[in-house]
Amino acid sequence: MDEYCDLEVDVNGEEVFMVHKGVISSYSGRINKIFGKSKGLAGHLKVIFNDFPGGAANFELITRFCYNKGKVNINPFNITDLTCASHFMEMNKLVAQTEKSLDEIRYWTWSELMMVLKKCQIVLPKARSLGIVDKCLDSLIGRVASSCEMSPCPSTSSPDSSMFRLSSDTRSTESLKNNFIRATWWFEDLLTLDTCVIEMLVKLMVSRNFDQGIICRFLFYYQKSRFASATPDEKIKIVETVIEMLDSLDIRSVSYKSLFGMLRVALNVNLSQCSRDKLESMIGSQLDEASLDNLLVPSPVKASYLYDVNLILRFLKSFLGKDACCVPLTRLNKVARVMDLYITEVAPDPYLKPLKFLALIRALPDSARDSCDGVYHAVNLYLEVHSGLSEEEKMKVCCGLNYEKLSSEAFNHLRENANFPSKSAVLAVISQQRKLKGLLEDTNELANLSDSPFNSFETVLQKGRKDEGSEQQIVLYAKKLNLSDENEKLKAHLQGMQWRVVELEKVCRKMQTQMTKMIKSRLSNQSNAKSSVPRLCS
Template sequence: MEACCCNLEVDVNGEETFMVDKAVITQYSNKFARLFGKCGGATGKLKVIFHDFPGGAEGFELMLKFCYNNGIADISPSNLFLARCAAEYMEMKEPVADISNLLELTEKSLHEINYWTWSDVLIVLKQCQNLLVLDCSEMVEKCLDTIVGRLVLASEASPCPSTSSTDSSWIRFSCDSKSTESVKTSFTRLTWWFEDLLFFSPLLVAMLVKSMLTRKMDHVLISKFLLYYQKAKFSTSTTEEKSKIIEMVIDMHYDMDLSCVPCKTLFGILRVTLGLNISKCSRNRLETMIGSQLDQATLDNLLVPSPYGISYLYDVNLVLRFLKAFLRRGNGPVTPIRMKKVASLIDLYTAEIAPDPCLKISKFLALATALPDSARDSYDEIYQAMDMYLEVHAQLSKEERVKICCVLNYEKLSPQACLHLSQNKKFPSKSAVQALISQQSKLKNLLHVTPSTSSYNDSPCSSNGSAQKVKKDKTSEQVVLYAGNFDLSTDNEKLKAHLQGMQWRVMELEKFCRKMQVQMAKITKSKASGNSYAKSLPKLCS
């Protein structure tokens, strides 16, 4: 090559100034060839200023070495990404002359990625991340695919990721020693790579996880990595950085199979977000995921403090949004069993927050009416919550108390709850009457299950072996109510005594039914063995 003359001054990002030969650089760079072609026959020294050269002075110097060495460069994982970015920036894809192409050299080196060590791949990714070109680099995708491919093989075939690597992160989990292998736990063998990837930015982690999901990696393991990453990074992150990290963790979980993500994990993420200002989209996604698994939650999970500026103690609006998500989507079909579990949980939650003096009646009613009537077999828990709420909110008007009581299904109240309600002065008188009517109706239904139409019922199931006679007193089955003129305060003791009498009769009938069930079980067993006990069959069952 002819003697060089330094006729071009290049300022690279304000870091360093290089004096170079314009002719040497131009024959390799289409960018410079086009730039100086516009200058015509300009003489004297020229100056070019770069403000965004990838890799800064280090990247430009690497490109210069290639140009001044007749198109020869020593490309390795440690400088591969710098060389590639410089080549793309200087437009070295189609050289002016028939000479070597820096971009082609980087491509050739990248094709050998399968022979790189684990550390080599991480070095390239670290350079990619430092140059902030993660979202558009083919090289990043290839490196991530290589990492995921090795992790898939490691999890499926062997606890050892590779036998070709000699760096420390692989030595720690070497397969050469059987004694070492015997000490390792299954968890350690699966999570050896967690620590190595902590330098990843949230954006790079998101790209990695998407690749893992595409390759069908275990979602439980991916979730564990995300939580490990979040916990490790939080110790040194600013509040803004924490928000970005937790948003990424939420968004990645949202793309997973929720059956692999425990409800406890999601509530743990929720607790972390309480002091952070995360995006509305990520928050909605988290609440949707929790709502879809609400039947797996516990009361402690739901007791989330109210956000700043809200007067009541717990975040009732959050729980209502969980309920909405559960009813809208659910983690699979909302079966009756799942619905009943959620109803039981919400009843416990309603009773827990009822004593809050700042809890508005609208919020209390929203919780009590959020689920359909079919979700509850018993309204006793709701009644207890109402009792506590009315106790604390004594200032409520009669209309408001009636509105609360309208939630109750008196047919699904136990006799004990009805008896308590009949004496509860915090409830409107009409509620006590409805409870008594309901119990009277249920007692009639119980009495009508006996098939005998006579006034007596013969039972072979008495304790002394003789038949017991249960007389049906029609007058005791009825409570006469006179068209709205019912005075609960005057007749309360009579009603109480009457209800207690009905309760006693219900208990006797329940005992009788249990004895019949025992007899039926014996008969079924005897039939299976070939014996016949037709003569001992109770009349009620014949």
């Protein structure tokens, strides 16, 4: 028998096989090409394969095929190995048989499909290039879809629910439970698949218009279930794959609560910056769905401050996008309400810098808040805790307030508030802002008056004269302050406000002259009209 074993085959350094060159080459085009031009060679021949798919076990399978005169029992257990090995060895007869078996994949059981996919993971690049993985996943998705009683409407607006649009008057609780089980029964079986196969599965599901709410639920289930037994490197791969897949879905189908759960997991693994950015962008784009508890994320390790303020600022940037004007006002209002709670919560942090606190206040546009009482409360708390701030630093924080949106109660409290800069320009700024607003409102009213214009004009002018001292006080105080280059803007702002008041007074005087002429003209016309009307007989 030894005389017939004239070819030595080293398979991936795992094992060396002694085979008959003539028998193997009669079925293998690859072997035939190697020795086709050296038929006269005698003695011991050797071939080394360093990249044989499936290793020594697969090579043994194809040698049995050759020695059995081209006959082999192809089944789901060995079809992956035989397909990959036959293509590698250029065994056309075996390739034809495996392709025929793959065409009958629709008759395989669920367990057989899962078995083939697990086998494909061992030789994934080759199995994927040969289309075995796609055929199995296609069949898999078809069976999942046919077993689920899907709602006509994709479940996109209620990702935290059971993922079904079911009518409460036609479906009982038991029916809801059954539908949920029918939609998720396959979750557990797919936990054995690697992240690469899961990624292919999800992409194929999306292309087939599979319910994205179900996909989202599965991805979170997969991450949670696989995490416990995974190595540190596997954990990173799992989280990054899940984030990548979630990012490919319609954001409305992704559970916001689960995203924050994913964020807390991501904080403990060394994710790539790309994956971290995608996760933060998904959360930020739906920031109006967040609660205060969601936002209270602990600061990174070794950071002195308590909460991760920089993370929240990045969320806000994602929420506002390139143009904050495009964000609906209702959504802005929701974010403003939760942000007011957040800045109040972080204000007592002794390590929170003034500029960072001010950035939180100014992150949203002024239109997002109908009232600034919440911001005032947070600023007051911040100044109370950070009593050691310089006058200049306090002024920077105070500049974040829109005093025009303070309620009367908050405004009165501010007047007596010792936490704010002593004898500062804050109250002067408030007075000036309110005076300007009042002058504008009164001027608009005068444009529509037809009677007694003089009293209204006198009221406006008296208001302007009354506050003239305040104007001078503002400018003088601004000059006395030891302002840095950064605070020159404040000084210019105060002086600009004084200039606008003076201009408004000029406009008012001009309008007063015009209205005087109009009234005299009207009185003259009325007098002429009365003299022309005949007296009635009594």
